Amino acid sequence: MKYGICPISIAPMREEPGDKSEMVSQILYGEVCKVLEQRKKWSRIRLSNDDYEGWVDNKQYKEISEIDYTNLSSKKNIAFAKDPITTVTHADQTISSIIMGSQVSSAEFLGDSYSFNAITTPGAAENKSALIDDALLLLNTPYLWGGRSFMGIDCSGFTQLIYKLNGYFLSRDASDQAKHGEVLSFIEESDPGDLAFFDNSEGQITHVGMIMKDNYIIHAHGKVRIDRLDQTGIFNLDTSSHSHKLRMIKKIL
Structure with a gap:
């Protein structure tokens, strides 16, 4: 080897x-x-x-x-x-x-x-507010399939990077990241920094974003952006329509 x-x-x-x-x-x-x-x-x-x-x-x-x-x-x-x-x-x-x-x-x-x-990062951060602070540093970063940096990033690369900066090592793909943590039943049970996962018409998890306060979500979709989150999924504030269907919410830390 x-x-x-x-x-x-x-x-x-x-x-x-x-x-x-x-x-x-x-x-x-x-x-x-x-x-x-x-x-x-x-x-x-x-x-x-x-x-x-x-x-x-x-x-x-x-x-x-x-x-x-x-x-x-x-x-x-x-x-x-x-x-x-x-x-x-x-x-x-x-x-x-x-x-x-x-x-x-x-x-x-x-x-x-x-x-x-x-x-x-000696260990996973206890202050989850740091996750949102770090996520906002990447706001407007362009979307790039396979990307892991502020010059271009995909949805799971975005969440993986933010958690890594705070001492927790997520898997690379959204479908594998969904295996981490504890399932929550309702958005109201979540805290800023928890992750929301979304699936396609075949039931495959294809997207992930980070929950913010007051039912907002930050995620990489075209660019790193902030949209609304409800029980249906992500409501795109530019198109006034739902762009992703909610599958589950996970508490990672």
């Missing part, structure tokens, strides 16, 4: 080994992975933080030892970049931009340094 770390700002994870293949997710700076299969130009990897699998360009990750992987993949006392965008300085004094959610506790291992304040 081989192991790797992402030394660049963002690397796309693709469904198949090729640049034209669909991007299913992204690896952020400092995140580590297991290399499940290696070919001449591409590798199939599994990310340590959510066990998500996909293909990455061999030029966009750096091989590390199993010991380093074990140390860097520990979910205790990991430091993440909190600002939407900031920089790290490499050993050769060149600079790279990195984004919110980058694992800057790996910077020293990569020979990099940074001068900003990062957030360290």
Whole structure:
């Protein structure tokens, strides 16, 4: 088994080994992975933080030892970049931009340094109001299938990132995130920061958003936006119609 770390700002994870293949997710700076299969130009990897699998360009990750992987993949006392965008300085004094959610506790291992304040997550946050504060930092971020950053994000990438910044590691896809936490029967039982899940006509969970106070919801749909939430689903304030059908509400923290 081989192991790797992402030394660049963002690397796309693709469904198949090729640049034209669909991007299913992204690896952020400092995140580590297991290399499940290696070919001449591409590798199939599994990310340590959510066990998500996909293909990455061999030029966009750096091989590390199993010991380093074990140390860097520990979910205790990991430091993440909190600002939407900031920089790290490499050993050769060149600079790279990195984004919110980058694992800057790996910077020293990569020979990099940074001068900003990062957030360290020793455990799941008890103050759920911080979830909404962080979510609002991504307001108006454009929607991007497979995206995990403020430059482009999908619905489950959005909720995963916000929870990660607060010490809780959600699965990557909405259908898997719905397996976390405790089911609530009514919207009125929820608190800001709880998650609402939505299904399609086949009953498959395809969308997730974060509940706010006063029956509002923040979610990634075209962009990260705020809409109304009722027992039917999401009521889009621009179109004055329901855009998503509510399936369940989950209390995660």
